[in-house]
Amino acid sequence: MSHLSELLRKIDTDRSNLIKALQAVQTDEGYISNAAIEAIAHHFTIATVEVEGVVSFYAQFKRVKPGKYKISVCDGTACHIKGASLVTGWLSEDLGIKDGQTDKEGLFSLETVACLGCCSLAPVISVNGKVFGNLDRKGLLKILKDYRKGGAA
Numbered sequence: 183m184s185h186l187s188e189l190l191r192k193i194d195t196d197r198s199n200l201i202k203a204l205q206a207v208q209t210d211e212g213y214i215s216n217a218a219i220e221a222i223a224h225h226f227t228i229a230t231v232e233v234e235g236v237v238s239f240y241a242q243f244k245r246v247k248p249g250k251y252k253i254s255v256c257d258g259t260a261c262h263i264k265g266a267s268l269v270t271g272w273l274s275e276d277l278g279i280k281d282g283q284t285d286k287e288g289l290f291s292l293e294t295v296a297c298l299g300c301c302s303l304a305p306v307i308s309v310n311g312k313v314f315g316n317l318d319r320k321g322l323l324k325i326l327k328d329y330r331k332g333g334a335a
């Protein structure tokens with residue numbers, strides 16, 4: 183039995199559990215793959231387009247496999263004022279991706295989030311939950327370089 187079927191086996195096949203199943207898969211795999219869409223459709227005996235429709239309706243569900251390092255750029259009020267859009271711009275430029283995307287090496291993914299709770303350090307990002315604040319372009323590029331080398335900055 184595949185890992186996905188194993189996961190879905192614990193969820194009742196009533197269609198009202200569709201969101202619950204999607205959340206379980208995303209928590210487990212980090213995104214909703216094509217294989218997951220098919221397995222879920224099979225589990226609930228519904229069409230794959232129906233599952234895809236629900237996935238695309240809710241922003242919480244990701245269709246792209248996240249990178250090894252998930253960069254969250256804070257765009258809460260304090261960070262917004264202190265240049266969150268500049269930070270996003272620097273990241274996009276260096277990584278060649280936009281908000282919500284993963285780079286082609288599968289190393290970094292980029293997302294914008296609300297306040298990370300460290301407003302006094304604005305502008306702030308987190309990488310896999312580790313927070314970096316008071317960012318300028320040089321500091322940010324150094325963080326990326328350190329992660330590329332395989333170690334946490």
Ligand code: FES
Nearest residue numbers: 256258261300301
């Ligand atoms: S607004 Fe960015 S950490 Fe609070």
